[in-house]
Amino acid sequence: MDLDNFVTNFxxxxxxxxxxxxxxxxxxxxxxxxxxxxxxxxxxxxxxxYGVTLKGDDIKEANTIEELYNIVSTKx
Amino acid sequence: xxxxxSLENKKILVTGASSGIGKAIAIESSKxxxxxxxxxxxxxxxxxxxxxxxxxxxxxxxxxxxKEDLIRLTKDTEAxxxxxxxxxxxKVLPFQFAARDNYEEVMDVNFFAPVELTRLxxxxxxxxxxxxxxxxxxxxxxxxxxxxASIYSASKxxxxxxxxxxxxxxxxxxxxxxxxxxxxxxxxxxxxxxxTEEQLSEDMKRYPLKRYGKPEEVAYAVVYLLxxxxxxxxxxxxxxxxxxTLL
Numbered sequence: 202m203d204l205d206n207f208v209t210n211f212x213x214x215x216x217x218x219x220x221x222x223x224x225x226x227x228x229x230x231x232x233x234x235x236x237x238x239x240x241x242x243x244x245x246x247x248x249x250x251y252g253v254t255l256k257g258d259d260i261k262e263a264n265t266i267e268e269l270y271n272i273v274s275t276k277x
Numbered sequence: 278x279x280x281x282x283s284l285e286n287k288k289i290l291v292t293g294a295s296s297g298i299g300k301a302i303a304i305e306s307s308k309x310x311x312x313x314x315x316x317x318x319x320x321x322x323x324x325x326x327x328x329x330x331x332x333x334x335x336x337x338x339x340x341x342x343x344k345e346d347l348i349r350l351t352k353d354t355e356a357x358x359x360x361x362x363x364x365x366x367x368k369v370l371p372f373q374f375a376a377r378d379n380y381e382e383v384m385d386v387n388f389f390a391p392v393e394l395t396r397l398x399x400x401x402x403x404x405x406x407x408x409x410x411x412x413x414x415x416x417x418x419x420x421x422x423x424x425x426a427s428i429y430s431a432s433k434x435x436x437x438x439x440x441x442x443x444x445x446x447x448x449x450x451x452x453x454x455x456x457x458x459x460x461x462x463x464x465x466x467x468x469x470x471x472x473t474e475e476q477l478s479e480d481m482k483r484y485p486l487k488r489y490g491k492p493e494e495v496a497y498a499v500v501y502l503l504x505x506x507x508x509x510x511x512x513x514x515x516x517x518x519x520x521x522t523l524l
Contacts, residue, residue, distance in 0.1 A: 237476060238371060241425040244471055245374035257473035 202251065202277060207270045210250055214242040225267035243269075253277055281506040285310035288357050289503060290398075292341060292391065293364030295322035297464035298413055300329075301492030302361050302499050307331040309500055311359070316341075316350060341390035351397040359503040360398060360410045362391035367429040369471045375428050387432035392439055395454075399447065406451045410443070411502045412436050413495070414456040419514060420522045437514065444512030453511040455502045460518030462490045485520030 204225055212223040218234045229235060244255045253276045263269035289306050293299035294315035307313045307330040315336045317323050323336040337353055339346040341364055365387045368379055391412060398404050417423055418430030419437045437456055444454040461480065481489055498515050501507050516522065 238424045241369060241471060242371045242374070245370050245425075249374060254469075256470035257476060258470065261473055261475070 202270075202274055204267060204270050207273070208266055210246055211243065211266050211269075214239055214246055223266065225265060225270070227266050228264050229266055229269075230264070247273055251277060282500060282504045283310055284359075284500065284504055287311045287359055287503065288314070288355055289359035289361065290314045290316065290354055290357050291361045291363060292316050292394065293362075293413075294326050294336075295319055297363075297466065298459070298462060298492045298495050299361070299363030300326045301496040302363060303334070304329050304331075305493060305496040305500055306359075306361075306503065307334050309504075311503070314354060317364070341394060342385050347390070347394055347397060350394065351401055351403060354398070354403055356405050357398065357403055358405055358408050360395060360404065360408070361499055361503070362395065362410070362412045364390065365413060365432075367426070367466055369425045369467070369469075370428060371425045372427045380428050380431060383428045383432050384435070387429075388435045388439070391436070395443065399450070399452070404450075404452050407508075408452045409503045409507070410447075410452060410454045411499050412440050412454070412456045413499075414440070414458050414514065416458050416460045416516065416518050416522055419456075419458055420516070420518075441512050448511060453502075453507070455507070455510060455513050455515065457495060457498045457502070457515045457517060459490055459495045460484065460521040462492055462495060464492060483521070483524070484518075485523060488519065490517060490519055 208223050212220050215234050218232050240260050247253050247255050251273055253273050259272050263272055284306055289311045291299055291303045294303040295317035303313050303315045303326055312332055313334045315323055315326055316339050318340045320338045327334050327336055337350055339350045368383050395410055414436045415433040417426050418434035422430040440454050440456045447454055495517055498517050
């Protein structure tokens with residue numbers, strides 16, 4: 202698992218947010234486009250790409266993309 | 278006592294009776310006088326339901342997605358005045374992630390199993406003249422949908438469609454077939470945790486009656502459809518949603 206790749210997979214779920222907005226330190230829940238559907242898309246992406254089943258609370262706990270990456274890493 | 282909603286002297290089979298809506302239907306129907314047979318996958322959980330029921334209920338352990346179990350259940354069931362198809366599940370996936378196998382998993386339980394069970398019971402004449410069949414559909418897939426609910430909606434929409442076809446074909450046998458369409462009911466359907474408690478309590482506020490439904494509140498509607506009170510009702514959708522679809 203690598204962080205840059207995770208950021209790319211993460212940003213792929215968004216439609217309107219500029220790709221340059223995404224970095225490991227991005228506080229993703231503050232993005233205008235963030236929504237409950239996106240949260241579910243991130244959960245589905247993590248399941249598909251990394252074989253890890255996240256819960257909604259994992260998304261809630263993570264503030265930055267890197268923090269979420271770390272949660273996924275520990276579950277892998 | 279005068280009570281057109283009574284289920285006295287009725288034999289009723291309830292699937293998915295080990296939890297949620299099915300469990301409540303089993304309990305309420307038994308309290309209203311029905312002789313209830315419950316079915317589900319876990320003997321232990323069926324026994325838990327049985328303890329809360331009145332009369333002389335019985336159980337048959339069966340996994341409705343297994344063909345042999347369906348055949349055995351049909352064979353072991355006595356003549357029925359009512360059948361309630363409750364077993365169901367959901368899979369929360371945004372549309373672009375919902376692949377064919379995800380649909381198949383949900384369609385097997387929510388659509389194929391109850392349809393096949395009903396067909397086998399009709400074919401073996403286990404549903405008597407005047408019998409009532411009730412399917413638990415949903416608001417989702419019939420009146421509206423929800424975020425990441427395309428799979429679930431598809432399965433409940435399919436149930437809605439088949440009920441209308443069945444109602445027409447089985448009218449000749451004087452067997453009635455109806456759906457109830459609940460909004461969100463307080464059960465453990467989202468126990469996998471993709472949806473947080475916080476999101477659920479936020480969602481609850483979108484209901485004009487400001488709360489989710491209780492399993493018993495669906496059960497009472499099912500009781501009506503099983504009873505003689507609804508003897509001229511077939512092929513219908515009974516909406517139980519706290520006003521959700523008004524908005």
